[in-house]
Amino acid sequence: MPRKRSYHHGNLRAALIETGLELIAEQGVRALTLRELGKRARVSRMAAYRHFRDRAELLGAIQNAGFEQFADALERACLAAGDDFTARMQALSLAYVRFAREHPAYFEVMLAPPGSRIRDKMSLGRASPVSAPSRFCTRRFAMGSTPVTFAPGVLSCSRARLAIVHGVATLELERLFAAEMSADVFIQDCSGLLLTGLRPAAPSLEPPK
């Protein structure tokens, strides 16, 4: 009987994350309700408590899943772009913005409401994903691929690149670019100026190979 329902032998957790993501995509985080979630997943409204301590931990799990996919997407983009610095930065930036556009539900949970305590609550989950992302991204934008030991100039350039791309991604989600220019075009047009220009003045540009 492994096929009666699809949620009975260990995959309920994954199904809840996926279904939760659907709810968020359709109506925002506020609509992610444990009761509605159970209804959609064809399960009692208490079933989720077998897999998550409470609603916040479920959101933390969704956040985790989002960061994993995000990391994969950036990694793939870097690998595909080859060794050229500019090409890599551009690929990384495009992947960043596209992930935000194609997975707005994930991005919404990943960012979390800046002022709320949800982030703190989320970090109580065991995988402690919360502080990881910014460090993760800073590293990526230092060279575009594997983590590096930071030289001083590299650090602020990395942050500058991250800030630019993050700003573009979030502003696009707020439809700033929708009207006359896509974020993709924007990144392509401006990357020469924005990203290539952002090399540290110091000599140690490249990470030790």
Add this chain to the structure above:
Amino acid sequence: MPRKRSYHHGNLRAALIETGLELIAEQGVRALTLRELGKRARVSRMAAYRHFRDRAELLGAIQNAGFEQFADALERACLAAGDDFTARMQALSLAYVRFAREHPAYFEVMLAPPGSRIRDKMSLGRASPVSAPSRFCTRRFAMGSTPVTFAPGVLSCSRARLAIVHGVATLELERLFAAEMSADVFIQDCSGLLLTGLRPAAPSLEPPK
């Protein structure tokens, strides 16, 4: 009897906005509850409905108030900076980041959860504040002060500057800069590279005076 309570002759609306902001600052938007709001404002839990159709409209009003103060802060920064382009851009950027840092509750409501429908609901309020901010900011960052008629190159430079500063502000709220470097220092260090460099290639740099 104009001094019994402070909320009885027309200022309940303002008091609710202020109290709501306190709640958001303390525990996030999710804690902004009409019942709790009433309790804090020493008023029945239904009192708010005299001033706002529902919770969403209250949030819209808070958002509006936030944008007004934001606009004032940017305007003041521009006026104080004088006519030099670089000085103006730097002042504008610092004011932007500082507003986010000093009013995280406002900023949280102003940004709204990207994927949710709250933004749309908010825009139902009569002042229609929602689409204004990005246009407002794009204009500011075109020259740093009064709205301009956009030349093509001006538009994308304006967006680039806005993206940079917005990215810095939101990343700081997520504590990326907290560890080793404040956003202020970051902006000062990088503004020469980031902002001054972003002049359009075309000749029409300055708006018609």
Add this chain to the structure above:
DNA sequence: ACCTGAACACCGTTCAAGT
């Protein structure tokens, strides 16, 4: 006009109980 309480349909979460 401005405020109130009771009532309704929703929440998250706890608990005792079923397979």
Add this chain to the structure above:
DNA sequence: ACCTGAACACCGTTCAAGT
């Protein structure tokens, strides 16, 4: 182990009623 229903303390919102 995994799932369930009843119950509790919360929500937003409507309505009839008070000053």
